Amino acid sequence: MNIGLTALFVAGLVSSTLLPGGSEPLLVAYLMQQAPVAIWPTAAMAVLAVGLGNTLGGLVTYAMGRGGRYLWARWRHEVDQDKQSHQKARVWLDRWGPWALLLSWIPIVGDPLCLVAGALRLKFWACVAAIAVGKFARYLVLAGAVLAIQG
Numbered sequence: 001m002n003i004g005l006t007a008l009f010v011a012g013l014v015s016s017t018l019l020p021g022g023s024e025p026l027l028v029a030y031l032m033q034q035a036p037v038a039i040w041p042t043a044a045m046a047v048l049a050v051g052l053g054n055t056l057g058g059l060v061t062y063a064m065g066r067g068g069r070y071l072w073a074r075w076r077h078e079v080d081q082d083k084q085s086h087q088k089a090r091v092w093l094d095r096w097g098p099w100a101l102l103l104s105w106i107p108i109v110g111d112p113l114c115l116v117a118g119a120l121r122l123k124f125w126a127c128v129a130a131i132a133v134g135k136f137a138r139y140l141v142l143a144g145a146v147l148a149i150q151g
Contacts, residue, residue, distance in 0.1 A: 004030050008046055009053035016057025016104075016135070017111070023050050024142060031146045039150070043143045051136040058104050058114045058131040065118025089116040098122045101130035105138040 008026060015021035027050050034042045089112040092100040101117055104110040117127050 004033075005045060005049040008050040012050035012053025012055075012135075013057040013060075014053075016054040016114075017060050023054060026050075027139060027142060028146055031143060032150075035150050039147060043147060047136065047139045047143050051132070051139050054105075054135040054139070055128075055132045058101075058110075058135060059128065061111055061114035062118035062124075062127055062131070065115040066121060068119065089113045093117055093120060093122065098126035098130050101127055102134040104131050105134045110134075 008023065008030060011021060011023040011026045015023040027046060030046050031039070031043055034046075088109060089100075092103070092113065093116055098117065101113055104113050114127075114131065
């Protein structure tokens with residue numbers, strides 16, 4: 001596997017957990033670097049690598065929520081105004097269920113959505129589908145924009 005694709009996978013994974021990170025600039029840089037050579041197949045592989053990593057990272061966060069039920073119960077009773085992103089995630093998940101995870105790509109709100117979905121024990125496969133669709137859609141739009149700019 002290409003080192004660049006491995007880096008994209010790892011960046012996608014890390015940026016989709018509760019750890020800070022940004023995979024979008026790396027995807028753009030990779031696509032710009034690869035520009036003259038078979039750009040659509042290259043872009044497809046890049047989107048696949050970063051999308052799989054990002055989806056897996058969302059599932060790691062989901063698993064953290066699911067496995068941390070005791071911590072979740074304590075946290076839920078101690079939520080203060082500084083945790084507005086978690087409160088918003090709870091409202092969205094109560095209303096939309098797993099399909100709220102289509103928005104798991106949104107910065108600041110996306111990670112708490114995955115965490116809270118796990119803690120609420122929402123259906124795993126529905127969560128996988130929604131997380132994957134949201135994450136891959138973001139990268140497809142970004143890759144399409146880069147390719148359009150390159151002409």
